[in-house]
Amino acid sequence: MNAENADAFKWKKLGKVFDPTKIEGLDWMKEFAQAPSVLIFDEFVRVYFSCRPAPDKNGQYVSYTGFVDLNRKNLLEVVNISRKPILQLGETGAFDEFGVYPTSVIRNGDDVLAYYGGWTRCESVPYNVAIGLAISHDEGESFVRLGKGPVLSYTIDEPMTISGPKIRRFNNQWYLWYVAGKKWAKTDGKPESVFKIRMASSIDGINWTRYGKDLIENKLEENECQASPDVFFYQNKFHMFFSYKYSLNFRNKERGYRIGYAFSDDMINWSRDDSMSGIDVSRRGWDSEMIAYPHIFELDSTVYMLYLGDQVGRYGFGLAQLQDSKIL
Amino acid sequence: MQWKKLGRIFDPTKHNLANNCLEFAQAPQALVFDEFIRIYFSTREKDKTGKYLSHISFVDIDKDFDGIINISTETVIKLGELGCYDEHGIFPLNVLRDNGKVLGYIGGWSRRVSVSVDGSIGLAISKDNGLSFEKTGDGPILTSSLNEPFLVGDPFVIKFNSTFHMWYIYGVKWITDTSTNNKKERIYKIGHAESEDGIYWVKEGRQLVSDKLNSNECQALPTVFKFKDKYHMLFCYREAIGFRDKKRASYRIGYAFSDDLVTWIRDDEGVGIDVSESGWDSEMLCYPHVFQVDNNFFLLYNGNEFGRFGFGLAVLE
16 A cells, blocks of 8 residues: 555544345345445434345346445444335336446435446447436435436447446535446457546536546556546545556456545546555455445544445445544 | 339349348438439348348439449448447438538447347548548447437438437337247337537437327338428338238338427328338338439338338339
8 A cells, every 4th residue: 555645544444334145035135235325314324335136047147226224323333224125127128127236325305316327238248337317205215217218328438338426416516426438348258348437517417417538547557447436525625536446357456446546626627646545455354355436425523435345345345434534 | 292103223132232231221311412312221241140230331323213323342331349339230321411521320229138229329420422431439429318218219310490400219118029939129209309510419308209000109210301391201100019020010101290390290191102012112111211302302211121122212293
């Protein structure tokens, strides 16, 4: 880890919060708890994540989104688990027929909105993704789609795999940070998606104007894959934690996901400085090979990060606490 | 309206075509030159999996429509890259002159797993009078949205009063045909979008032409022209099930008219063309395309088997 940066964030790892493989009796939640996203209540913190039933006979997965509620006074204590997915999969031929992953939630008056990556299966490449929108009228327990199609689909220069939405609102404007596929890298086996971080804004949360440029410069390689652009405002700056990896042969410690960092004054021009991120893989344990999908939230004057460990969250997500965050 | 049939003018099985294509000359689209008419069409190659890839070719025909001057021997426009919307076919390529260039609106197809295909509309530009087209990007200019969830295709673009109008189709659902091993069949309707620059489009967001057969009626390939202070639309329509082998369920050409490009009144009785008693267009009529040469309006269209054996021509009387 690049620990020499004196200005770096300092995160204290509090440990794993939730392990889906330990849950009994939910067929749709056998493993994976990916892309955590919080909704804060008076007594608890609801953490949405995407999980998977056992694979089908061809070894293929679908993804559902569910949640756990954490005790607000002790975030390592799970007090409730969703008994069914918050949203059914899309109908035959729809963009989200085979997966709802990842999901990012936000309150809008008495409703809760969920922006999610919807997955379909393709013949020449494994999948395609577009971003859908669903609404909840019951405090985020269940959601219904606003339409059968996506709110953010493909464009001339964002031709495929539009995914990884993170919804935010600043100054009455809606912002969506997301991931856009650039191409499919050919391999000996299945092609691998190459994707970069992008942004769109909206006045109603439904009709989006895209900024149309990659926001974060590459560090590893031209085909570096960047995901989970999680933005928050703090000390007069916008901060983004994200995850990044190599495009090929990344299912290992050396080339797998790490958490990167960038900052910005205007949400458009971002300066990448991964040495600031202040979090890296552990020496051993559940997050010793990779760390991915950071999600930052503030609770009772403390800043926290939820993140995934090895195998992109197959065994759940953990929590870290920002040190010296009293300055908030 | 009355169309006089002039007969089949091109049969792809009688010519050598680029890209290993053997049969089909579908969705003919005209680009008018001083001396000849260039007619683009979609023809088919079988790939190594045995499935079809649709490629664009063209034929140049003299203005009397009685002689073929030239057939494209090169690739007119490449299919899309791996994982792109137009990887597995272009059908149709709708062409339009604009400021010395030719705009080519792509109906792009890519294969899916649970259903056969999805579609989006892209844009390519030709700077050599339509001999070849370069895409403006790897992705589409018009695609799925909240209420038009898939199968966006069949673009037809024309400029009226300096605004670009596009008529196109969008899918509304996939249904299961229980009579054929649960094959999934698609249902699509005609929509409309407008643009100032031909690139950025705003969808109107509604079904433009009312259903005649039933709510599962499939409506395809709209073509619009202005004549005698009215706008006229031809399109084709069919049943969702049984349309490949049952004559009564297969494509026919429908008609609607409008005074203002907003309200369209369907009037299939007024279309003035139907299947022939016998011959190449006796089972179905589909993929109409209307264009003007001097003071005459002509209609290109496909006949039996969706144009496997070419396209024909009719003239407005």
